[in-house]
Amino acid sequence: DAGITQSPRHKVTETGTPVTLRCHQTENHRYMYWYRQDPGHGLRLIHYSYGVKDTDKGEVSDGYSVSRSKTEDFLLTLESATSSQTSVYFCAISTGTRSAEQYFGPGTRLTVT
Amino acid sequence: TQLLEQSPQFLSIQEGENLTVYCNSSSVFSSLQWYRQEPGEGPVLLVTVVTGGEVKKLKRLTFQFGDARKDSSLHITAAQPGDTGLYLCAGARTSGSRLTFGEGTQLTVNP
Numbered sequence: 001d002a003g004i005t006q007s008p009r010h011k012v013t014e015t016g017t018p019v020t021l022r023c024h025q026t027e028n029h030r031y032m033y034w035y036r037q038d039p040g041h042g043l044r045l046i047h048y049s050y051g052v053k054d055t056d057k058g059e060v061s062d063g064y065s066v067s068r069s070k071t072e073d074f075l076l077t078l079e080s081a082t083s084s085q086t087s088v089y090f091c092a093i094s095t096g097t098r099s100a101e102q103y104f105g106p107g108t109r110l111t112v113t
Numbered sequence: 114t115q116l117l118e119q120s121p122q123f124l125s126i127q128e129g130e131n132l133t134v135y136c137n138s139s140s141v142f143s144s145l146q147w148y149r150q151e152p153g154e155g156p157v158l159l160v161t162v163v164t165g166g167e168v169k170k171l172k173r174l175t176f177q178f179g180d181a182r183k184d185s186s187l188h189i190t191a192a193q194p195g196d197t198g199l200y201l202c203a204g205a206r207t208s209g210s211r212l213t214f215g216e217g218t219q220l221t222v223n224p
Contacts, residue, residue: 004155033211040216041216042201042214042215042216042217043156043201043203043214044214045211045212048211058211090155090156092155099144099146099161099163099205100143100144100146100205100212101146101158101161102146102158102203102212103158104148104155104156104157105155106153106154106155107153107154107155
């Protein structure tokens with residue numbers, strides 16, 4: 001199994017508060033991704049990183065920001081959480097080869113009340 | 114716009130039956146992956162196909178990539194309760210790029 005951990009695994013927060021989710025890898029993979037998974041929508045890409053300090057937006061990036069100051073850590077921040085951001089968040093890593101295989105963390109279940 | 118359409122969305126069968134899940138698109142992909150996800154866990158990669166017409170077998174699971182690299186199928190022979198889970202297909206347009214995921218097929222195999 002790829003060495004990917006996410007923290008926290010569960011979080012309940014109130015509308016309007018900032019929230020940061022952390023993804024940590026021990027594989028030294030170049031690419032890291034943040035997805036959210038919601039019923040009826042599958043996995044949707046929020047942001048991704050192709051190197052330290054190199055990030056780009058995905059299809060549902062509004063309301064989210066990311067940072068990657070070290071190869072092993074990729075942080076996802078909700079600046080002011082809203083109820084529509086209640087979801088399960090997954091981090092994934094990839095070497096970025098032609099096959100683009102991704103390996104996923106265990107997920108963080110976030111509830112915004 | 115959903116670029117990858119999976120069908121069926123839900124499938125409930127009895128142990129021992131065969132089944133096929135489809136993943137279709139109007140776009141060409143450089144590679145396509147299949148993942149399985151169990152409740153409370155992240156998706157786990159099953160297989161990657163990269164060549165048009167490619168067929169890969171993983172025990173009772175057979176994966177096929179369409180000749181035009183726009184579609185794929187997953188066939189399970191003699192399904193077992195342990196095969197229960199959400200099956201996701203995902204396509205990559207170019208190397209090192211983002212994956213586009215289908216919405217998934219929820220498979221339930223009843224004993």
